Each structure stands twice: as structure tokens, then as C-alpha cells.
Amino acid sequence: MTSLRGRCALVTGGLTGQGYAIARALVAEGAHVAVGSYVGSGARLGDAAAYPEEAEVARVRRSLETEAARVHAGHLDVRDDDSIAGFIAAAEARCGTIDILVNAAGTTAEQPVAGHSDALWHKIIDTNLTGSFRMIRAVLPGMMARGWGRIINIGSTAASVGWKDNPAYCASKAGLLGLTRCVALEGASRGVSCVMISPTWVETELMRRNVAQLVAREGKGRTPEDAMADIAAANPQQRIIQPSEVAALAAYLCRDDARGITAENIQITGGALW
Helix, strand or coil: CCCCCCCEEEEECCCCHHHHHHHHHHHHCCCEEEEEECCCCCCCCCCCCCCCCHHHHHHHHHHHCCCCCCEEEEECCCCCHHHHHHHHHHHHHHHCCCCEEEECCCCCCCCCCCCCCHHHHHHHHHHHHHHHHHHHHHHHHHHHHHCCEEEEEECCHHHCCCCCCCHHHHHHHHHHHHHHHHHHHHHHHHCEEEEEEEECCECCHHHHHHHHHHHHHHCCCCCHHHHHHHHHHHCCCCCCECHHHHHHHHHHHCCHHHCCCCCCEEEECCCCCC
16 A cells, blocks of 8 residues: 555655656655656856756656656756745646645755855755745645644755865755754644755756766866766765665655655765765
8 A cells, every 4th residue: 555645745856856756756655646846947147957858847747647656847946936836736637635745845056165156056945945935934824724744845965064165066955954954843733744855965866967067167087977987986885875765765754654854955965975
């Protein structure tokens, strides 16, 4: 018997990467899912996000739909309250009231503090941190009123370790950890848990784009493939974490028997801090 049968999950950043893997895992557990990402260029400003194109929306919807699972997929800009409200309305019309929220939308960029532009700083903070806050603010009251909810924020080891030339990303994930703990306390007496999952490098398109930026900044002749191999070799397990590993943990945390796990920052590192 699937443990999330009939539940509705909303996954931001759900058309690509870790978000898509999590959506697949939740469908396997019996949940209906609404997956939203910024569709199009996203006013890139030098960030590394993997913005899907319109054709991806239908492909993802088809890949997730089953006889038991209703799916909504579309454009979602977590930096815009109107976009959030419209997406949630469409998601609930298709899938039901939101029981589970996974904040997986995110971006980053290789840029040192010295010379870091305000526009890029604000975009990363607004996507990774404030966007998660907006999503939580939109669905938390309903979860608390119904006495059941799961909120999972996709963080990073950067929240506690830091990373050279990624100040906005590290600051956003550190802030997300503080937000996670506050939401967990607010929802604790009303059946709502909130947990942050913090992996090290995860093999996604965002990682590949980020590594390409890193290599370009180095200017040492390394290829992105060389850099990926070096990252794997530096991990105690000699590998890069896979999206399916994050997804498996996220799915478990949504079950009833994980209700006591809240206000936590659970790291998936393969033994490495970064």
C-alpha cells in the first residue's frame, strides 16, 4: 500500500533536476503532484539555473501521470506572488488541496563578493530564500487548519560550510535553514513538519552549469568534465550524489511515520562537507 495515496504535493523547480526526481518519488508513493518551474530564459543575469523550455512542460506531465496520479505542470515564478497564486489555484483544481510542499527551485552563480552585482545577489536570494518563504506563506495556513502538512526545503551543505565565490547562494541557504526551523516550530502543534535536506554536489544540469562557470573563472585549461571528475574524486565515496538519493529521503519525510522529524537539517554528503 502506498503511504501518500490521495495526498497532493507541490514541487517548485519540479520540471528539472532534484525537483523532478522528488516529484517522481512522490508519485511512486501514491501522491498527486503539481510541478512548476520558471519556463523560459528567466532573465538569466549570469546565473546557472537550468530554465526549461515550454516543450518540457508537456513531456514532464506525461512522464509523471499514471492511472492513480493526477498531475499539474506549468510555469511558476517563485519571485512573484501573482504567479504563485495562479499556480496554486490551478494545482488545487487539478490535484486537490496542497498537503506537501517541496521548495526545490533554486539558482546560483560563480561570483566573488568583490564586484558582485546587486541584481544577481537579489535574484539568487529572491529565488532560493524569499521564494521559499512566499510558497510556505501561501500554503501553511491551509495545512495548519487541516492538521496535516509536510514542508521540505532543499538546502545545501553551503548553509553551514560556505563556498568561495558563491556568497549569495551560501547566504540564501543559510537563511533557508533559519526559516525551516521557524516554520517547524510554528506548525509543530498543528501536524505540520518542516525539514531541510542539504546535499553536497548533486549531479544535475544546475551543477553542470555551475561547474562550467567555475572552470571559466579559473582559466587553468581544465574542462568541465575534468572538474566533475575532480569533485567525484574528492568525495570520500568517490562519487557525486544523485537526485534519486535526495528524492528517496524527501519521500520518506512525507510519510506519517516520519512526523516526528521536524526542524532538522539532514545532510546527504557521501562523507564530504562540500
